[in-house]
Amino acid sequence: MRDPVTVSSGITYDRENIERWLFSCNNNTCPVTKQVLLETDLTPNHTLRRLIQSWCTLNSSLGIERIPTPKPPVDKTQIVKIIDDAKKFPRTQLKCLRKLRSITLQSERNKTCIEAAGAVEFLAAIISEVDIDDGSDLAKASDEALSILYHLNVSENYLKNLINSEEFVDSLVQVLKHGNYQSRAYSTILLMSMCQVADPIQLVSVKPELFIEIAYVLSDQISQQAFKAALKLLLELCPWGRNRIKSVDGGAVSVLIDLLLDVTDKRACELILNVLDQLCRCAEGRAEFLNHGAGVAIVSKKILRVSHVASDRAVRILISICKFSATARVLQEMLQVGAVAKLCLVLQVDTSLKTKERAKEMLKLHSRLWRASSCIPPHLLSSYPSS
Helix, strand or coil: CEEEEHHHHHHEEHHHHHHHHHHHHHCCCCCCCEECCCCCCEECCCCHHHHHHHHHCCCHCCCCCCCCCCCCCCCHHHHHHHHHHHCCCHHHHHHHHHHHHHHHHHCHHHHHHHHHHHHHHHHHHHHHHHHCCCCCEEEEEEEHHHHHHHCCCCCCCHHHHCCCCHHHHHHHHHHHCCCCCCEEEEEEHHHHHHHHHCCCCHCCCCCCCHHHHHHHHHHHHHCCCHHHHHHHHHHHCCCCCCCHHHHHHHHHHHHHHHHHCCCCCHHHHHHHHHHHHCCCCCCCHHHHHHHCCCHHHHHHHHHHCHHHHHHHHHHHHHHHHHCCCCCHHHHHHHHCCHHHHHHHHHHCCCCHHHHHHHHHHHHHHHHHHHHCCCCHHHCCCCCCCCC
16 A cells, blocks of 8 residues: 555545545445445545555665655645636646646546536637647647546546537547647547447537548557547447448548458457448448458458457448349459358358358358359359358
């Protein structure tokens, strides 16, 4: 323990760990007694802390460093004062924001305290009002505000308030368009969190510009966290309204296929295939998929090579293509790149029952269409499995 504190049940914990338990994990019980904590006030255990410090001093010859005396935790009043100072004295705004960010990073309790003091609305207002492309201190203030919002892990109620502000959402899109890599990453992650708690009516009205910028975030591969957040954001948006078409028009299909060619991370591959599965449910998405020379080949290649989830999504993509966009050229390509042979293999190996059923459906569909086509060269007749 570095900063021992006692909860209302009488048990002492290290401050950092019990704050994480209470404020990040949203628990309301004492981990030892399981007693419900009606109050979350943490009382410093000075006696135990002094004993720990004395022990450290006695054992300094063994390389033990004395723990420093912790600073008293900040309270809501202090946070409110920092926010008020930033509002009253614009010249000190950047300094106040940096102080607020420092407090945010100190503990989970501080994050809850900052949110309760009304900081979320204050930070969102700064981001909404600033032209981030002018390089001024105001633009730097916007970057600081966005950084604080990211590190706060904003609660669901406040996220819903943010998604309700069209001006704030538009400002985040501008950050995606003009901001530095770090701010673009923060903006992507924040948008993903907001969309996860949004109502469908809000997701339907998302502007096409957002989809264009998400595609750029994916192709730029700013960071692994932002990359996966962008994919999850598309998964949240695509099922609603015309968002699939907006995403296709934004260039997502081509970017995703290019990424699939090189991706090695299992979860990233699953997410990409999930998004492609969504986009191939519209005619525009399937057309873009087939216009990419590597689409059918790379999706087929991922079957049985990544995970059960990836295999299932890849089979679903091929079914969508075969069911709604099959031409003689497409059927021939599926044979040539080994997609049909791979689906036959799915039926023989250990994979999920649903994936086997989809593979069987796909093979029957391809067989019927293939045999009905008079455009298939005779030399490909023997390449179709007899089963």
